[in-house]
Amino acid sequence: MQGWTRRWTDPADESTEGPLHERVARARGIKLENLKRFCSPTVDDIVSPSALPGAREVATGLVCAIRAGREIAIYGDYDADGMCAAAILVQAIRAVRPEAHPHVQIPERRSEGYGLSIASLEALAQRGVKTVVTVDCGITGFAEAARAKALGLELLITDHHALDPTGALPAAAAIAHPSFNAELGEVCGAAVAWLVACALMEEWCAGAPMPLRMSTTLAEMVGLAALGTVADVMPLVGLSRSIAAVGLAQLNRTRLPGIVALRSGGGVRAHERVDAEAVSFRLAPLLNACGRLGAPADAVELLSFPSSTDRTSASAAHTTRAGKLVSQFAALNAKRKEMERQIVQDATRRIDEGFGAARGALVLSSGDWSRGVVGIACARLAETVGAPVVLLEVIDGVAHGSGRSVPGYSILEGLRSCAGLLERFGGHASAAGVSVKVENVGAFREALSSHAAANASQRGLAPIGADAVVRALDIDVRALESLDALGPFGHGFPHPTLLLRGAIIRSEPEAFGAAGDHLRFFAAHPDRPDREFRCIWWRQSAMKRRMHRGARVHLVGCAQVDRYGSQPKPAFRVLDIADAQ
16 A cells, blocks of 8 residues: 555454454464463563673672672763663672672763773773773773783673674673674663673572572662663564563662652653653653763762662662752753754755765764764654764864664664774664764765665665554553553564554644644544544644545554543554545
């Protein structure tokens, strides 16, 4: 079917027999006999820490350092995943040795950039640190690892980023990385840190029963692993799905002051669940705002406050401090939004200048942009121009920034093809960081654009694939809540896409939003025209001219429960519309 904005594919199975969630499960290849366990995973469904190569070795190194009373530093990253990972190990070390106070080293994005740095390692050594454990970084830190060894530092690396293409590894005392076990799939830095924390406590107990404070800490920390998983846009399948499902459930009952404050600051009301969408759009942006524009160590402090199980003065102080930190993050996030808006506006005016001759990629630089914000602006521009985008901030002759890709193209492979022009780079297929000398920006633009154009065969918007056809009785709160049980939904396991044929538009569509760029209207199933439900179509207000009250259209999108107002009611997030013949 050809919609107004793109093509659709009909569901493979058009049967309307059985509950909606079972029909969607069949479409996703989930056997009905496994459905109950799929919808309700437990900690037991998460792999043993032994499945993570190197976890035991890193844990052994940490146990020896803790027992010997050596100074330990946790070296992380300034995004939500890295900060969650750092907090997980802080809490794990305190669980086995309450009086321990590990140093936390998170590089400042603007002045230091991503990853290990020799200067920071030298500073840690001068402070008396003997063991450095990385989280969410370090796997390509060859020079840094060599310097750590020369300084007498024991370096333990935990990371999930891509290995060096040659397969070479830094000279560390131990390395925990999921790439050495393909069965683990893609997992984030916080998930790696959580498995290392599990191994740490098991090694500490040496076969004896685990004390309550340790098992409780692990249960709380799986929530942070879930937060990192969703924030770092991991595919929600396999191990990442198990961690996200179990961890999101934990976030909904947690007593960690930092998470409680984040929920409040992110506008998650008492009766609302923290799901993957809430993490992506409400909680993670507050943490990332701190990493982009503030002091990242503040976010680790927030996430490291112990669970409030009593009413002691310490618990009260943590709660108060958590509230103040989140208020600061919210102010930074508001500032980030305005800076992002200005960057997108400025870059949009320069689009023709930014494309290379091959028109395969957009690369722009400016001394007025903040590298802490350009990543989000990249994502918006990539969606608009349908090509990978790199935006850079120029400081002292070097341009630092981020890149975001489009479906079917790996920005990391693109950067590797230009490695000779770059000072440093790293990341994933969909997102990466990069530094390049100003005099090389033009050559980098042309090289990346050529590579992207030559590898563009699978780029572009794929057709929308519907999971199931909507019946009138599917438009019901209970049916949609059962559908939600298949989640968490996100990258790699998207929210079910439903096809509603012959919907009746029951109201005149209207534009809304600060820029008036969204569209909303009420519609009804043709079999129950008296039961209206609200529809939202993001960034498609221009389609208002094609719609009118009483028209019949085919809708494809995601049904959900609207919990605003006096009672829950069905709603529909439109992905596309087609004329009903």
